[in-house]
Amino acid sequence: MTLELKIVLLVLTYLLGSIPFGYLLIKFSTGKNILKHGSGNIGSTNVRRVAGKKMSIVTQLLDMLKGLIPVALFLTFSTSLANPNFIFMLALVAIIGHDFSLFLKFKGGKGVNTTLGASVLIAPYSVFISVAIYFIVKWRFKYVSMGSIALAIAMPIVELILHEITPTFFYLAFSSVLIILRHQKNMIRLLNGTESC
Structure with a gap:
């Protein structure tokens, strides 16, 4: 190419x-x-x-x-x-x-769904396990943002456990950092008790 x-x-x-x-x-x-x-x-x-x-x-x-x-x-x-x-x-x-x-004008979303779509063929097990963690956290705490943050943290950790350090791990780690950075305001609202479900 x-x-x-x-x-x-x-x-x-x-x-x-x-x-x-x-x-x-x-x-x-x-x-x-x-x-x-x-x-x-x-x-x-x-x-x-x-x-x-x-x-x-x-x-x-x-x-x-x-x-x-x-x-x-x-x-x-x-x-x-x-x-x-x-x-x-x-x-x-x-x-x-x-x-x-x-x-x-370079505004946008938080990237969770696009990350899942981009990653599911690259790291299917890490994605599916992390999505399961998302639903568990969302069910337990009722906040979509908390589930999304948990998913972001889980993806590279699961990949590391399953396959050790690989280029896929670094890709998922970078993707997860982007998700977490895009949820900064949500994290502040969660801490303040003002976050919406």
Whole structure:
């Protein structure tokens, strides 16, 4: 794979990741600007607050596909083993596109669903175990944000336990740091007892 092709793939992946599905779905279905409602986030949790569960599920699936599609296409069509770590770059660029969308002046979501979509083919066991931890924490404490933070912490730890230190571990660690950084305000509200479910 040439350098030029890699650059094109990274740019296209960033643009795909940047599509703000939550923003667009709310805008077209209700006329509202989701950035000015609820938490101001474009992710599925805030979509649920503004437009209900069905629209939230659609947003969740579309955000996951933003990460899944470039990784799946690369795994399907790439025959080059010259740079096996390129898949991690694709996955991260999709996540960064969601978190810092070109179409929203580099505002965006918190990256949980896009990270799951990008990672499920790369580290399926770590993803599924971490999703299970998310549901347990969410069930116990009732906060989506707390479950998301627990998921982020779990992914690299589970990967480390299962496979020791590998490039996949470093990819998941970086992805998890992004999720945690994007949840800073949630963590403050959790500490203050003002977080919404």
